[in-house]
Amino acid sequence: MYNVLKLNKIAAIGTDRLGADYSCADSVENPDAILVRSASMLDMEFGSNLLAIARAGAGTNNIPKDKCAEQGIVVFNTPGANANAVKELVLAGLLLSSRKVVEGIEWAKTLKGNGDAVGKMVEKGKSQFVGPEIMGKTLGVIGLGAIGILVANAADALGMKVVGFDPFVSVPNALRLNPDVTLLKSAEEVMTSCDYLTIHVPLTPETKDMVDAETIAKMKDGVRILNYSRDGLVNADAVLEALKSGKVAKYVTDFGNDKLLCEENVIVLPHLGASTPESEDNCAVMACDQVKEYLENGNIINSVNYPAVSLPRSGDKRICVMHKNVPERISDALSGVTVVGMLTKNRGDYAYTIVDVKGDADADKLAAVDGVIKVRVL
Incomplete structure (x- = not known):
């Protein structure tokens, strides 16, 4: 019998796959495996029985991976399981960054109570929310993993010119990329050539603040930047200064902080990238399958530390x-x-x-x- 601890809600479609030889609960003493989503494990002490931790999602910044490696604990993630959900939200962000949809909705609410005059007021005021179409514009995609490739291909299908960069793009991913997508030689080359920029890389010491005052200065005037990957990839102070000067037209992010909230031309979403029932199910299934395969057969699939x-x-x-x-x-x-x-x-x-x-x-x-x-x- 294997004991599995759940630190967050994990979809039953995943845990049911573990079978009768597994006891899976929210409170377990000295578990053999842990299933987690967003709960922080950085200060946790691990028992001698613990063999595996599976993150139902791609990011593992909430797990002490090095400490786990030292103790022989395999840390798994579920790359690609939420890729379609994030892709769809990125496409929404592209449109929100162009068409002033959010601003228009908020303004329309102020017209409540004007009765039959609302129609005329709408026609008179709508010009303040004019924004460009995305068709024919250039989207730069930095990071061509499971999400970046879906975004690039979808934007290409919408009529955008797409350029991308990823120094570690795998052969299978490269084969999935639409041939119309142009691969460039560096992240800087992507940043300087696009009208819209979307980033899909992990947060590491090398990628922290990859969008800062220096890189923004090299971008096109009026560039629109999207960050649905990780907080810390875009320097908040730099992007706010660029928004004030008009160098950046809009910043859309799934990672809010106090500096960005309520700022003009900033759209902050409450980390909705993977918040779909389909994504949660996919992540749960992949995480549980990987744990089961490792515990029973010793095979390691999608580990981030082994x-x-x-x-x-x-x-x-x-x-x-x-x-x-x-x-x-x-x-x-x-x-x-x-x-x-x-x-x-x-x-x-x-x-x-x-x-x-x-x-x-x-x-x-x-x-x-x-x-x-x-x-x-x-």
Whole structure:
């Protein structure tokens, strides 16, 4: 029996897939796995039984990934599960940034109580909300992962010229990109060539404040910037100054802070990117499937702190070894064991090895190897 702790509400369509061998609840002592959405785990202490944490979503800034790696705890996320939901909201943001829809709605509310005069007042006042069409304009997309590609392809279908950049774009993602989308050589080249800019990258020390006073100064006058990725990618002070000068025409973000709220030409949404029932279901299913596969078979899919390692089962037993990047020591410890399948991969300083054997293997001998963090026998 595996015990699974839920720190947030996780859709039953996901947890039901775990099956009868799992106890999944909001309060669990020393769980084998944790399912989480937005709850902060940064100050949590983890029990010795904990093997996996699955974030039902893409971002993992609420999880101490390095600490988990040191303790042999695999952290999973669910990339792509909420991609369509975010894509749709980005498309809404493109239109909101152009057509002054929000301002028009708020103004229309002020006409309440004017009876039959409302129609004439609307016709007289609507010119103050004129805004350009997006068709024929250039959209710059920085980050061509699961979300960025959907956004780029959708904008292309709407008649926009789309340029993009991603230094780490995968071959499968590149093949999904519409051929009309132009790939540029740098993020700066994208920023300087677009009328609309949307960012879809993780927040790291390298990407923090990637849109700041210096980069904004190189952009087109009247550029419209959208941030549905992470707070901290766009420097709030810089964008507010650029809005005052007219350098930036509009800033739309899913991540509000006190500086941005109620500012002219800023549209702040309350982190609605993945807030659809379909997205929540997709994330729950992917998170639970990944946890189940790891706990039962040792295969790692979509981890953010350990390498992706999957091996079809063979032999009598499977040994799973979390270790520092010293695979030769693992091989030495298996001397005399009949190995029928083995796969090792590393991610930075950490590595993971799956070994299928005939007969028994001395797990204690493996655990005693310098650099080994955790050993499981399945």
